[in-house]
Amino acid sequence: MRGYNFAYLDEQTKRMIRRAILKAVAIPGHQVPFGGREMPLPYGWGTGGIQVTAAILGPQDVLKVIDQGADDTTNAVSIRRFFARVAGIATTTRTTEASVIQTRHRIPETKLRADQILVYQVPQPEPLYRLEPSRVAARRLHALAEYGAMHVRLYEDIARLGAVAISYDYPVLVNRRYITSPSPIPAFDNPKLHRMAALQLFGAGREKRIYAIPPYTEVRSLDFEDHPFRPHRADGACALCGARDSYLDEVLTDDRGGRMFVCSDTDYCAGRAA
Amino acid sequence: MSTPPLLRAEGLCLSYGALAALDQVGLALWPGEVLAVVGESGSGKTSLLDVLSGRRTPDAGTVLYQDESGATREVHAMAAPLLRRLHRSDWGFVHQDPRESLRMEISAGGNIGERLMESGRRHYGAIRATAAHWLAEVEIDPARIDEPPRRFSGGMRQRLQIARALVTHPRLLFMDEPTGGLDVSVQARILDLLRRLVARHRIAAVLVTHDLGVARLLAQRIAVMRAGRVVETGLTDQVLDDPLHPYSQLLVSAVLRV
Amino acid sequence: MAYVAVKGGERAIDAAHAWREAARRGDPAVPALSTAQIAGQLGRAVERVMAEASLHDPVLAALAIRQAEGDLIEAAFLLRAFRTTLPRFGAALPLETGRMAVRRRVSAIFKDVPGGQILGPTTDYTHRLLDFTLLDDAPPPAAPRASDPVEAMPRVAELLAAEGLLRPEPASEVTPFDLTREALAHPAPRDARLQGLARGDEGFLLGMGYSTQRGYGGSHPFAGEIRMGAVSVELVPDELGFPIDIGEVVLTECQMVNQFHGGKTEPACFTAGYGLAFGQADRRAMAMALLDRAMQAEELGEAVTAPAQNPEFVLAHADNIEATGFVEHLKLPHYVDFQSEAEAVRRLRAAALAKAAE
Numbered sequence: 001m002r003g004y005n006f007a008y009l010d011e012q013t014k015r016m017i018r019r020a021i022l023k024a025v026a027i028p029g030h031q032v033p034f035g036g037r038e039m040p041l042p043y044g045w046g047t048g049g050i051q052v053t054a055a056i057l058g059p060q061d062v063l064k065v066i067d068q069g070a071d072d073t074t075n076a077v078s079i080r081r082f083f084a085r086v087a088g089i090a091t092t093t094r095t096t097e098a099s100v101i102q103t104r105h106r107i108p109e110t111k112l113r114a115d116q117i118l119v120y121q122v123p124q125p126e127p128l129y130r131l132e133p134s135r136v137a138a139r140r141l142h143a144l145a146e147y148g149a150m151h152v153r154l155y156e157d158i159a160r161l162g163a164v165a166i167s168y169d170y171p172v173l174v175n176r177r178y179i180t181s182p183s184p185i186p187a188f189d190n191p192k193l194h195r196m197a198a199l200q201l202f203g204a205g206r207e208k209r210i211y212a213i214p215p216y217t218e219v220r221s222l223d224f225e226d227h228p229f230r231p232h233r234a235d236g237a238c239a240l241c242g243a244r245d246s247y248l249d250e251v252l253t254d255d256r257g258g259r260m261f262v263c264s265d266t267d268y269c270a271g272r273a274a
Numbered sequence: 275m276s277t278p279p280l281l282r283a284e285g286l287c288l289s290y291g292a293l294a295a296l297d298q299v300g301l302a303l304w305p306g307e308v309l310a311v312v313g314e315s316g317s318g319k320t321s322l323l324d325v326l327s328g329r330r331t332p333d334a335g336t337v338l339y340q341d342e343s344g345a346t347r348e349v350h351a352m353a354a355p356l357l358r359r360l361h362r363s364d365w366g367f368v369h370q371d372p373r374e375s376l377r378m379e380i381s382a383g384g385n386i387g388e389r390l391m392e393s394g395r396r397h398y399g400a401i402r403a404t405a406a407h408w409l410a411e412v413e414i415d416p417a418r419i420d421e422p423p424r425r426f427s428g429g430m431r432q433r434l435q436i437a438r439a440l441v442t443h444p445r446l447l448f449m450d451e452p453t454g455g456l457d458v459s460v461q462a463r464i465l466d467l468l469r470r471l472v473a474r475h476r477i478a479a480v481l482v483t484h485d486l487g488v489a490r491l492l493a494q495r496i497a498v499m500r501a502g503r504v505v506e507t508g509l510t511d512q513v514l515d516d517p518l519h520p521y522s523q524l525l526v527s528a529v530l531r532v
Numbered sequence: 533m534a535y536v537a538v539k540g541g542e543r544a545i546d547a548a549h550a551w552r553e554a555a556r557r558g559d560p561a562v563p564a565l566s567t568a569q570i571a572g573q574l575g576r577a578v579e580r581v582m583a584e585a586s587l588h589d590p591v592l593a594a595l596a597i598r599q600a601e602g603d604l605i606e607a608a609f610l611l612r613a614f615r616t617t618l619p620r621f622g623a624a625l626p627l628e629t630g631r632m633a634v635r636r637r638v639s640a641i642f643k644d645v646p647g648g649q650i651l652g653p654t655t656d657y658t659h660r661l662l663d664f665t666l667l668d669d670a671p672p673p674a675a676p677r678a679s680d681p682v683e684a685m686p687r688v689a690e691l692l693a694a695e696g697l698l699r700p701e702p703a704s705e706v707t708p709f710d711l712t713r714e715a716l717a718h719p720a721p722r723d724a725r726l727q728g729l730a731r732g733d734e735g736f737l738l739g740m741g742y743s744t745q746r747g748y749g750g751s752h753p754f755a756g757e758i759r760m761g762a763v764s765v766e767l768v769p770d771e772l773g774f775p776i777d778i779g780e781v782v783l784t785e786c787q788m789v790n791q792f793h794g795g796k797t798e799p800a801c802f803t804a805g806y807g808l809a810f811g812q813a814d815r816r817a818m819a820m821a822l823l824d825r826a827m828q829a830e831e832l833g834e835a836v837t838a839p840a841q842n843p844e845f846v847l848a849h850a851d852n853i854e855a856t857g858f859v860e861h862l863k864l865p866h867y868v869d870f871q872s873e874a875e876a877v878r879r880l881r882a883a884a885l886a887k888a889a890e
Contacts, residue, residue, distance in 0.1 A: 004617070033715035038616040042609070043857030045864065068868045075864050077541035105868045123861065134844055136718045144358045148392030152377070152384045155391065158398055159381055159420050161880050167872035186872035206854045208715040224398035234875055250871055264868055 007054040007087040013037055017055035017210070021201060024212035029174025030142070031125050036208035046079055047205025049102050049121035053083065056117060056201070057100060062090045064098035069106035069247065069264035076104070095267050105168075107189040109246045109268040112198035114215055120183040122204040125211060127171045127181040147179050150222060158227055167232070173220045174213055182219075188231040188247050193219040236261045241272035278340055280305045280446060280478050281326065286335035288321055288502075295321040296332065297502040305445065306476040310493035310510065312483060312525070318502040319482045320450060326480060327367065327448045328357050342445070362392045366439030366477075370451040372431040375438060376423045382409060383419040386438050393442055408437040412467060429460035433467065440471060447472065447479040453488060465491050486526065490514055498522045556601050570594035579811025580604055584852060585611035586712060586731045588781050588810055605733070609853045616712070625766045625775055629785045629808075630687050632761040636812070639688045640755040641789060647685030652760060653812070688757035689787040689804060699793060699801045718844045725827055725843055729820045730808060732850030740840045740850075741819035741826075749826045749838030753805065756789035760812050784809050786817035790825045793832055803832060 005011065013035075020034035039047040057063065063083055067076035071093040079102060080091050092098050095110040104121040112118060128138045131149045141147070150171060157165045170187040174180045182193055183202060193200065193213060200213040213219060223229035234248040239260040246268055248261040263269035279302040288296040295318045303309050311319045324330035326337055328349040337349040342364060349357065361367070369375055376385050386405040395401055406416040412433035414426075423431045432452065439447060452468065453461040469492055472479055483489055489496055489510060496513045498506040498521065506519040517523045557564065571578055571594040581593040585608040593611055600606035636652025639645050651657075692698040709720075711727040720728070729737060744750050762782050766775040788805035805825025807817035822840075829841040839845050849855065 010617070010619075033717065035714045038609075038612045038853070040613040042860065043854045044859075044861030045857060047857075068865045072541045073865055074541045074545055077545060081542075081545075104864075105866070123858065135848075136844060144355050146358060146362075146392065148362070148388045149377075151391035151396075152380055152388045155387055155398065155401065156380060156384050159383060159402070162883055163880065165876055165880065167876040168869040184866075184869050186868055188872065206858055223396075224401075225396050226399050232872070232875055232879065234871065247868070248871070249867055250874070264871075 004086050006059070007057045007083065007089075008039075009037065009051065009054045014055040017051055020210045021052065021055065021212065024201070024210050025199070025214050027178075028214055028217050029172075029178030029180040029211060031204075031209040031211045033208055034210050036205050039205065041078070041082070043206040044123060045075060046102070046104060046121040048203030048207075048210070049104070049119050049205075050079060050082070050203070051205060052119050052201050052203035052210060053100060053102050054087075056119075057083070057087055057089060059087075059089060061099045062092050062097055064092050064095065064101045064267075065103075066101065066106060066108070066265075066267075067104040068249070069108070070266040072266065093267050094271075095265075105184050105186075106247070106264060107185055107192045109243075109263070109265045110271075112196060114197040116198040118196075118198050118200045120185075120200065120202045122181065122183045122202045122209075123206075124169075125181055125202065125204040125207050125209040127169075127179050142178060145177065147173075150179055154222060154224065154227075158224070164223070164227065164229075170229075171222050173222060175217050176220075179222070180211065180213075180219075186231075186233075186247060187221070187229075188233050190219075190221045190229070191231055195219075234261055238263045238269060238272075241269045243269065243272055277304060278346075279303055280307075280340055281480070282338045283326060284336050284338075286322070286325055286337070287333045288318075288325060288330070289333060294318075294502045296325065296335075299335070299499075299502070299504055301497055301504065301507065303446075303478050303480060305478050307495065308472060308479045308481060308493045310481045310483060310489035310496045311499055312486060312489050312496055313499035314525075315484060317499040319484075319499050321502075322499070323448055323450055323480060323482045327361075327365065328352070339446075362389060363442040364444055364446065366442070366444040366447045368432075368435055368439050368447065368449040368452045370454040372423065372428075372435040375435055376431060378424045379422055381420045381422055382414065382426075382434055385423065385434060386441050389438055389442050404441060405437075408441050409434075411440075411471065412437040413463075427460075428456055429464060432456065432460075432464055436464075436468065436471070440475065440477070443475065445478060447477050449479055449481045449483075451483055451485075452481070453485070454483075461488075468492060486514060498525065556599070565598055567591055567594035567598060570597050575811060576813070577602070577604055577607075579809070579813055580734055580816070581607045581611060582810045583813065583816065584608035584731055584733065585615060587611050587615040605852045605856050609856075612853060622767055622769070624778070625768065627763050627765065627781075627783070629759065629763055629783065630685075630690070632685075632759060632763045632783070632785075633780075634682060634685050634759055634761040635782075636760040637685060637757065638755070638759075639757045642688070645688055645691070645757075647683055650682070654814075685759070687759070687787065689789070692756070692789065692802065696799070697802055698789065699803045701804070716847060719830075720843050720847060722824075722828070725847060726806065726808075726820075726824060728847040728850055729823055732820075732847075733852030733855070734816050734819070736850050736852065736855075737819040737823060738815060740846060741822035743838065744822050744826045744840045749829065749836075749841040751803070751805075751822075751825050751829075752791035753822055753825065754789045755818065756787040756804070758784065758786045758814055758817065760784040760814075782811050784811065784813045784817040786814070786821040788818070788821040788825055803828065 016035055020032045024032045036051060039050055041047055041050065065076045065080040067073040070076065083089060084091050095108045100117050100119060102119040126135060126138050128141055132138045132141060154164050168186045169181055169184040170190050171179050172182050172190060172193060182190060195216045197215055199215055202211045221229035234250060236248060237244045238246060238248060240262050243263055246263045246265060249264045251260050251262060253260055281303040284300045286296045286299040299322060311322060313319050325332045331350050339347050339349050341347050367375060383402055383405040386408050387401040390401050390404060406419055409416045409419060414430055414433055423434055426434060453464050465488060481492055493510050496508065496510050497504045500521045506513060506522045513522060514526055517526050571590045577597055578590050578593045581596060581604055582588050596607035596610040599610060634650060636654060637650045689698055693700060709724040711724060716724055762780040764777050764780050767778050768775045786807035790803045790805055792800045793803050803825060805821035807820030809816040823846060826840040827843045827846060829836050836842060
């Protein structure tokens with residue numbers, strides 16, 4: 001686009017972000033501060049993911065952007081158009097065709113390959129923030145791997161409700177070292193984080209943090225031996241493609257309790273229905 | 275004595291500006307022994323506790339601790355993660371104000387269980403059973419396992435704090451005025467409880483108190499502090515019944531006069 | 533059906549943008565606002581946008597205000613997003629506010645000071661009555677001109693410091709932190725804190741500064757000096773090696789003089805809070821100075837008890853562009869997470885009901 005560098009950010013900024021990404025890959029699950037820039041989209045709307053994507057995109061890349069698993073949600077459309085405009089790269093809605101996938105709140109149902117990169121938009125990179133709002137104190141807890149309080153949170157859920165009540169942004173232990181936020185994906189998606197072939201990069205623009213899960217890294221959802229982590233989905237089949245293994249969105253069809261379930265991953269659904 | 279001390283401090287100095295909180299303090303604690311550090315407020319005893327437990331770095335001097343493997347560790351030279359590991363499991367801390375170690379909004383079971391989870395225990399049922407056992411040990415009805423300490427009386431909170439400290443079977447307990455601020459009848463029950471538990475589990479303890487009655491009940495040995503110095507140490511009965519140092523005499527007579 | 537409605541995001545976005553453009557222009561029968569009108573007649577809005585965007589450019593700020601339909605946070609956002617794309621030629625020398633061409637200067641701690649008290653173009657003593665003559669665009673009365681040239685005006689803080697009454701600020705040659713290029717780390721040094729305050733939301737600074745006056749971290753402030761006027765900006769180009777004047781900016785500077793400090797080791801002295809803002813911005817500069825002082829609590833050995841004394845809290849929440857983005861992002865779709873949450877609630881309810889039925 002005229003007047004702007006390829007993929008919007010200047011090359012100095014991209015190098016700074018790439019350095020942060022390399023460090024993040026070297027220390028899986030550890031949050032690396034970076035000098036986040038103002039982006040022409042609001043904070044909280046994917047500025048972290050956009051900066052990571054901008055820093056790794058090359059002219060040959062094919063980009064897919066999803067929000068809530070769908071390519072056609074307004075924010076996904078907006079971000080996809082942004083890159084089509086400022087980088088002039090090819091975009092796709094097909095998971096298998098994409099080399100870079102930027103996502104908010106979902107991991108595609110289709111298994112990702114080693115030649116793909118998944119970029120997550122992260123609103124709150126600090127998994128301990130509800131227990132310890134001071135980031136100075138939280139950083140110390142990470143350094144000492146002092147994670148008892150996080151397990152207390154799970155313990156309290158089981159004592160009170162009989163089960164862990166965290167249903168999204170379910171904390172994980174990456175590479176047996178750092179407790180990490182998987183971003184607000186449904187807990188259903190957590191098993192996909194584990195030993196994924198694709199590189200997973202997480203960008204938090206407002207909080208100015210980048211972290212990563214390198215390919216094939218061990219990622220465990222926190223749990224107890226006698227209350228193992230269990231992913232949940234709505235019990236039903238997609239009304240469009242009949243899938244029983246995909247994550248389902250609930251759609252209210254009338255005001256008399258009518259509802260239907262459809263795949264949240266629109267590409268997966270379209271591929272099955274075709 | 276042939277067995278080496280569990281904890282040994284030598285030449286500890288600490289000052290706040292011109293004020294010397296610790297002045298060449300040395301002491302030793304043997305396994306299973308309770309040592310009371312007594313003195314008026316401002317005598318440096320809480321500073322001593324902070325330095326012994328590694329929570330504060332002294333200006334000079336060393337604190338050596340013999341860990342479970344038998345290795346001698348210099349407390350203030352340890353890497354932070356190792357020191358934290360000691361605090362999470364091998365050591366316990368009982369504060370005067372239970373709010374310093376309890377989470378007031380978390381259930382009693384969660385408060386006790388946290389120490390187990392910090393040490394890597396991951397079986398919910400076992401953690402809960404252990405928590406219930408320790409509630410009974412400190413005479414709290416295990417049926418109250420899911421209640422937060424917010425709803426407990428001051429004495430119960432203190433007993434819950436003790437259960438939390440002891441659940442990992444520490445070999446060393448630091449206690450800072452553990453019965454301060456409680457009613458006399460409540461105090462007696464807690465002292466009785468502490469004496470039984472410490473003896474049964476053979477826990478060594480450093481007890482800081484201004485109350486010589488507490489020291490007499492719990493400690494085998496006493497160190498008397500004044501203005502940052504240890505002026506007298508000895509067996510509890512010996513020091514309390516026949517103090518040698520004029521300041522100890524003053525302290526003892528002040529109590530007797532009350 | 534609802535499911536179909538979320539399709540067609542592209543068309544919806546295009547239509548929304550078009551509607552927005554039409555709405556911005558308003559009634560076409562009314563003449564359009566020019567940026568010159570905004571820059572010239574809505575000066576306080578322009579200055580606020582420049583401060584919160586960290587970019588001194590009245591014309592672009594006016595453009596942003598017009599484009600944002602007067603939404604000043606949105607305008608600051610537009611300007612900041614533009615700023616971030618600009619190349620850097622260099623850094624100006626520190627501004628010398630002691631050599632300011634003063635238009636306004638008041639000190640609340642002395643009846644008179646060298647150089648005198650100058651009210652300047654203030655609204656301080658106006659009666660807040662709506663002026664209906666402005667409806668008819670009546671020309672303003674002629675303002676009188678001072679006959680005497682303004683004499684040298686040393687900063688009041690320097691007068692106090694010369695007597696040793698004000699805690700000295702150690703000079704430093706270290707290159708200041710750059711909040712626009714580096715991630716803020718805590719504990720943040722004072723240069724980083726002042727930068728965060730300088731671009732902070734005026735309403736937030738005001739509310740937090742106000743809280744210190746109501747007992748949440750108070751420090752007995754006195755307005756030592758508030759001065760406003762034009763200051764030269766100087767730059768040393770590499771090829772010249774000596775400073776050249778590249779223009780001037782109008783600034784408001786506030787020096788708060790606060791409760792004294794000291795004890796056995798240090799003789800008693802007052803402490804200072806500092807505020808600096810583009811344009812005529814007493815409120816902003818004063819609130820900033822209150823917060824700068826409150827955030828020194830830990831360094832001065834004071835008890836940190838109030839939010840205003842906690843730099844991590846203040847700086848993390850002062851930026852209105854970050855704040856508005858995150859607050860407003862709640863209107864983005866969250867239905868995947870909500871679905872997960874709803875399923876969990878249903879499951880827990882079913883388990884509880886089944887247990888109750890036993």
